[in-house]
Amino acid sequence: MADVTFADVTQAPLDLGALIARVAGPDAGAIASFVGTVRNHHEGRAVTGIDYEAYEPMASLELARVAHEAVERWPSVRVAVSHRVGTLVVGEASVAIAVASPRRAPALDAVRFVIETLKVRVPIWKREHYVDGTRAWVDPTASAPEATGA
Amino acid sequence: MTTAPIGHPIGAVCVGEGAGEARPPVRVAGPHVFFLRMAHVTVLLFASYADAFGTRALDVPVRAPCTVAELVDAMRTLPGGDRLPSEPLVAVNHVWCAPDTLVHTTDEVAVIPPVAGG
Numbered sequence: 001m002a003d004v005t006f007a008d009v010t011q012a013p014l015d016l017g018a019l020i021a022r023v024a025g026p027d028a029g030a031i032a033s034f035v036g037t038v039r040n041h042h043e044g045r046a047v048t049g050i051d052y053e054a055y056e057p058m059a060s061l062e063l064a065r066v067a068h069e070a071v072e073r074w075p076s077v078r079v080a081v082s083h084r085v086g087t088l089v090v091g092e093a094s095v096a097i098a099v100a101s102p103r104r105a106p107a108l109d110a111v112r113f114v115i116e117t118l119k120v121r122v123p124i125w126k127r128e129h130y131v132d133g134t135r136a137w138v139d140p141t142a143s144a145p146e147a148t149g150a
Numbered sequence: 151m152t153t154a155p156i157g158h159p160i161g162a163v164c165v166g167e168g169a170g171e172a173r174p175p176v177r178v179a180g181p182h183v184f185f186l187r188m189a190h191v192t193v194l195l196f197a198s199y200a201d202a203f204g205t206r207a208l209d210v211p212v213r214a215p216c217t218v219a220e221l222v223d224a225m226r227t228l229p230g231g232d233r234l235p236s237e238p239l240v241a242v243n244h245v246w247c248a249p250d251t252l253v254h255t256t257d258e259v260a261v262i263p264p265v266a267g268g
Contacts, residue, residue, distance in 0.1 A: 036268050052267070055196050055260055058244040059267075083267055095268050115268060123241065123260070124267030125197035137198040141264040 005071055006080040007064040009054050009124070014082050014093040023078040023100035030104035032111045036095040038088045042138070046131040052085040052094060055123035059083070062122045070099070070113050074106035081114055083124060094126075189214040191221055191253055194260040202233035218242070219249035222261065238262065 006022050020031055038050050054060075067079040081097045088094055097114050101107035119140070127137045190209045200206045203225075212224045218240045225231050239262040240247050253259055 053197055054267075055194070055241075055262065058241055058260065061244050119268040120265065121246075122267045123196070123239075123262050123265055125263060126266045127197070137201075137263065138266040139198070139264045140266050 004078050004080075005064065005067045007060065007067045007082070009056060009059045009063060009083050009085055011084065011086045014084050014096040016093070016096045016098065019080040019082060019096055019098035020100075022080040023098050025078070025100065027102055028078075028100035029102045030107040031098060031100045032104065032107035033099070034095075034097045034111050034115050035093045036115065038090050038092050038094060040090045042128055045128075047090065047128050048131055049087060049089045049129040050094070051087050051127040051129070051135070052083075053125045053127070054083070054085045059123050063118060066114055066117045066121055069117070070110040073113065074101065074110045076103070076106050077101045077110045079110060079114060081118070083118070083122065085124070188212075189255045191216070191255055191257070191259055193221070193225065194258065196260070196263060198263045199233070199238075199261060203228065203230035215252045215254045217249060218247055218251045218253060221253050221259065222249075225261065234261070239265070 004022060006019070014035070016033055016035055020033065024031060038047070040047055063081060063083060067081055070079050071077060078100045079097070080099075081095070083095045084093065095115065095118070097111050099107045099110045099114070101110070125137055127135050129135050188211060191212055191214055193208045193210050195203055195206050195208055208225070208228070210221060210224050210228070212221055216224075222234065222238060222240065226234060237249065240249075240251075241260045241262060242251055242253060242257050244258065
């Protein structure tokens with residue numbers, strides 16, 4: 001499949017349909033997707049929103065490197081991924097990924113690879129807003145893996 | 151009356167430098183002396199590290215070029231430096247780098263808090 005790898009970091013609301021359109025094609029037998037959304041709680045605290053901050057241009061570059069690595073691992077896939085920055089409220093999408101492939105297995109595997117890898121590689125941070133008005137930067141290295149992020 | 155020695159070789163007189171003492175020779179030229187001068191490396195900071203140091207662009211006095219590890223050690227002596235972990239993430243020119251990577255004053259250096267995208 002042609003390399004149409006797409007990656008960006010944006011302040012605009014994410015559009016999974018637009019990402020799917022980027023990877024779709026007559027040779028695709030599967031399109032797998034993932035959307036990470038802002039959750040209303042974290043480690044027992046009620047969360048009202050999250051500020052996402054990115055180190056640009058490195059964040060976009062690293063996101064593109066992750067997407068290209070997915071294509072290297074699963075040469076049959078096409079990958080499109082967007083990560084949002086700015087202040088998001090509960091329920092809004094912070095990251096969206098679409099992967100197309102002739103068969104489902106590489107598409108599903110590549111989606112998982114992209115989300116798991118971007119979470120440890122792309123320089124983006126989140127500061128949670130709590131109901132009591134306080135805010136705190138999330139440090140995934142300081143809490144249990146299942147308690148972190150999308 | 152003193153007479154200046156005409157034609158005296160320039161640089162042959164080192165007044166007060168090691169006269170009668172067993173000192174190692176002072177290197178006055180060469181790439182090491184030229185490059186290992188005190189300089190500042192500007193380090194970009196984000197999120198919790200920007201809060202810790204109170205700035206998003208920190209001038210760190212170091213001998214440059216230096217290693218990433220030496221740069222981080224220099225940051226530890228500055229206000230807020232106690233908030234850095236033992237081996238923070240560092241990117242040089244938008245690429246993740248190991249502690250022994252050389253940093254030059256013209257590089258874009260970022261010392262990066264634990265990432266939390268997704």
